[in-house]
Amino acid sequence: MSLISASGVSKNYKTKDYTVAALKETSLNVEKGEAVAVIGPSGSGKSTLLNIIGLIIKPDSGSVTFDGESTSGFGDKRLSAFRNANFGYITQDFALLDGETVYTNIRLPLIYNKSIKRSEHKKRIFDAAERMGISDKLTRRVSRLSGGERQRVAIARAIVCDQPIILADEPTGSLDAENRDSVVNTLVSLAHDNGSAVIIVTHDLSVAERCDRVIRMKDGTTMITGSEK
Amino acid sequence: MKTLFQAIRDLFRELGFVLLYGLLAAIVLSSFINSVSGIKRILSTAKYVSQFKNGSVDMVILEGMGSYKNVEPSEREDAVPIDAFLREGLSKDGRLGGSAVVRNGGADGFDNVIIVVGRMVDIALDGVPEDRQVYAAVSHDLSAMIGTSAKINGNEFPIEAAVPKDITVGTLYNRTQSTDTKRALFLFVRDYESASAKLGISPQQFLMKLVVVGADEEYKSELIGRISGATGMHTRIWSADDYLQLTGDSGTKYLKLKLAFYAAASFALIAAMIMNLSRIIDAHENDYRVNRLFGATKAQTFLRMLWLAIGFNMIPAIYIVIKVMLPLGWVSRDDRPGEFVRAIVPYSPEKAAVMAAGLAVLFGTAAAVAVIEFLGFERKYSKEIGRR
Ligand SMILES: Nc1ncnc2c1ncn2[C@@H]1O[C@H](COP(=O)(O)OP(=O)(O)O)[C@@H](O)[C@H]1O
Numbered sequence: 229m230s231l232i233s234a235s236g237v238s239k240n241y242k243t244k245d246y247t248v249a250a251l252k253e254t255s256l257n258v259e260k261g262e263a264v265a266v267i268g269p270s271g272s273g274k275s276t277l278l279n280i281i282g283l284i285i286k287p288d289s290g291s292v293t294f295d296g297e298s299t300s301g302f303g304d305k306r307l308s309a310f311r312n313a314n315f316g317y318i319t320q321d322f323a324l325l326d327g328e329t330v331y332t333n334i335r336l337p338l339i340y341n342k343s344i345k346r347s348e349h350k351k352r353i354f355d356a357a358e359r360m361g362i363s364d365k366l367t368r369r370v371s372r373l374s375g376g377e378r379q380r381v382a383i384a385r386a387i388v389c390d391q392p393i394i395l396a397d398e399p400t401g402s403l404d405a406e407n408r409d410s411v412v413n414t415l416v417s418l419a420h421d422n423g424s425a426v427i428i429v430t431h432d433l434s435v436a437e438r439c440d441r442v443i444r445m446k447d448g449t450t451m452i453t454g455s456e457k
Numbered sequence: 458m459k460t461l462f463q464a465i466r467d468l469f470r471e472l473g474f475v476l477l478y479g480l481l482a483a484i485v486l487s488s489f490i491n492s493v494s495g496i497k498r499i500l501s502t503a504k505y506v507s508q509f510k511n512g513s514v515d516m517v518i519l520e521g522m523g524s525y526k527n528v529e530p531s532e533r534e535d536a537v538p539i540d541a542f543l544r545e546g547l548s549k550d551g552r553l554g555g556s557a558v559v560r561n562g563g564a565d566g567f568d569n570v571i572i573v574v575g576r577m578v579d580i581a582l583d584g585v586p587e588d589r590q591v592y593a594a595v596s597h598d599l600s601a602m603i604g605t606s607a608k609i610n611g612n613e614f615p616i617e618a619a620v621p622k623d624i625t626v627g628t629l630y631n632r633t634q635s636t637d638t639k640r641a642l643f644l645f646v647r648d649y650e651s652a653s654a655k656l657g658i659s660p661q662q663f664l665m666k667l668v669v670v671g672a673d674e675e676y677k678s679e680l681i682g683r684i685s686g687a688t689g690m691h692t693r694i695w696s697a698d699d700y701l702q703l704t705g706d707s708g709t710k711y712l713k714l715k716l717a718f719y720a721a722a723s724f725a726l727i728a729a730m731i732m733n734l735s736r737i738i739d740a741h742e743n744d745y746r747v748n749r750l751f752g753a754t755k756a757q758t759f760l761r762m763l764w765l766a767i768g769f770n771m772i773p774a775i776y777i778v779i780k781v782m783l784p785l786g787w788v789s790r791d792d793r794p795g796e797f798v799r800a801i802v803p804y805s806p807e808k809a810a811v812m813a814a815g816l817a818v819l820f821g822t823a824a825a826v827a828v829i830e831f832l833g834f835e836r837k838y839s840k841e842i843g844r845r
Pocket residue numbers: 241242243248249250268269270271272273274275276277840841844
């Protein structure tokens with residue numbers, strides 16, 4: 229059974245004047261330890277698919293299961309806890325708390341996590357920072373950091389609870405080539421070394437090439453799946 | 458708890474605005490509340506003014522030290538002594554009216570006996586029967602005593618009614634304090650002459666709160682001459698217009714102006730609060746979004762906004778409560794109209810009610826802002842969080 233299984237997922241965005249069919253009957257399975265790239269032209273529904281898998285938005289039809297478990301009946305509280313424990317989100321704009329330190333930013337998922345003890349927080353934050361090579365910057369405000377450093381903070385935050393699923397939407401979109409390569413290396417190694425399921429939405433083919441599998445999307449559907457490297 | 462601490466941190470990041478708004482709101486709103494609780498005084502003054510104007514009632518004012526002597530100061534042959542003059546003036550066809558408060562020390566359940574005589578009877582209370590020598594009534598708080606009788610000077614008087622709560626039996630410049638009209642027995646006497654022996658009263662008791670109704674200049678000057686002659690005190694007669702001219706600017710008119718000003722300022726403040734609060738919440742939108750992404754529930758997100766909105770109003774709220782509970786304030790002096798002194802202002806239910814209303818408006822508005830901001834945030838969040 230796949231760790232992530234989305235099948236027949238559709239999503240329409242309704243605005244006042246028109247309705248956009250962002251996703252049409254799309255399916256995608258991702259296994260543990262697998263890094264999957266999702267590519268496709270702008271507006272093809274990549275972010276929508278990622279947000280549905282990440283339980284940020286609900287599909288109009290179709291189902292998403294995790295290890296066979298459906299979250300469709302979850303209330304907000306349970307859903308929030310589930311997202312907290314299972315997903316590490318990484319976005320193009322980093323989604324950091326700008327006024328806060330690196331330490332506080334990495335800690336964020338921990339303060340909402342009920343199963344990790346408080347006494348473990350410090351060690352986990354240090355370990356995640358160490359792994360991303362930013363342990364000397366823990367007391368710095370994130371607004372003072374460079375783009376590459378900020379994205380490393382975001383990745384440290386995405387792994388601090390040992391989240392089994394990493395969802396990255398254009399994680400390298402605002403980075404230079406050097407930072408891009410190191411971020412991609414890290415994300416791929418999270419899949420291969422940690423056994424996480426990693427989904428990377430990108431329009432950068434050199435990023436997609438590094439992944440185990442590439443999913444191409446067009447007009448709201450996945451075109452090619454399982455293009456094993 | 459977590460959300461409370463987050464909100465406190467959010468507030469500290471906006472400390473400048475919180476303090477500036479807090480201090481302004483504290484000053485304006487507490488002044489407004491104090492002024493509103495002064496409305497009752499304006500209204501009772503206004504009632505007096507119109508009554509005194511319509512009935513051409515003038516007030517007799519005595520100033521300075523003196524000693525009362527029932528001797529005739531005038532050289533004129535036909536002059537009658539002061540006591541006789543007052544007695545006649547306070548009687549059925551006379552032009553004088555007055556009131557006196559006699560301390561009763563709680564005997565028979567009355568702290569005070571308030572005697573209202575002559576023309577003052579109809580000014581103080583509507584509907585006192587024409588045919589009664591003495592019409593006895595109790596203060597509002599003692600209305601259970603209606604039907605019993607009161608014994609004064611060895612004579613029994615049936616208690617027929619309770620006077621309204623807001624009765625005032627003085628004059629504009631010398632009003633009976635509200636405390637005097639509680640636990641009190643009121644005796645209304647139209648004709649001084651026929652009841653004075655029964656009650657054991659003397660006319661000079663009414664000198665300090667004397668009014669003269671529909672009198673011509675000749676009568677007024679005779680009244681002044683006799684009173685100042687007998688008491689050695691400087692005596693003047695004021696009409697309601699004189700009173701207003703002397704005190705209107707600093708008293709009633711001033712209070713009205715103040716009220717209008719504070720009302721406008723309060724509206725501006727509430728508007729400033731709404732704008733500031735939604736600006737602060739908007740400024741934290743990214744924080745809320747990121748927290749929501751990594752595990753904050755809807756309830757936690759809303760609570761964080763609500764705490765912020767409440768915390769934003771903590772300074773004025775605490776200040777207002779302290780101000781109302783600490784009974785110190787400015788009151789107008791009864792002996793010097795238009796002058797205000799720092800004095801003990803008793804905690805009153807009216808003041809507390811106005812305070813409660815003020816706090817309800819403050820926190821109600823703040824909570825409404827939090828609700829609206831939260832709904833807007835959720836609508837946006839569900840669409841945009843992953844797209845940025
Ligand atoms: N909140 C929204 N409201 C309306 N239309 C939207 C919204 N989000 C996305 N869309 C539309 O849905 C389509 C797919 O969007 P998206 O999933 O963001 O594509 P991609 O990430 O591949 O660029 C696009 O046409 C986009 O304009």
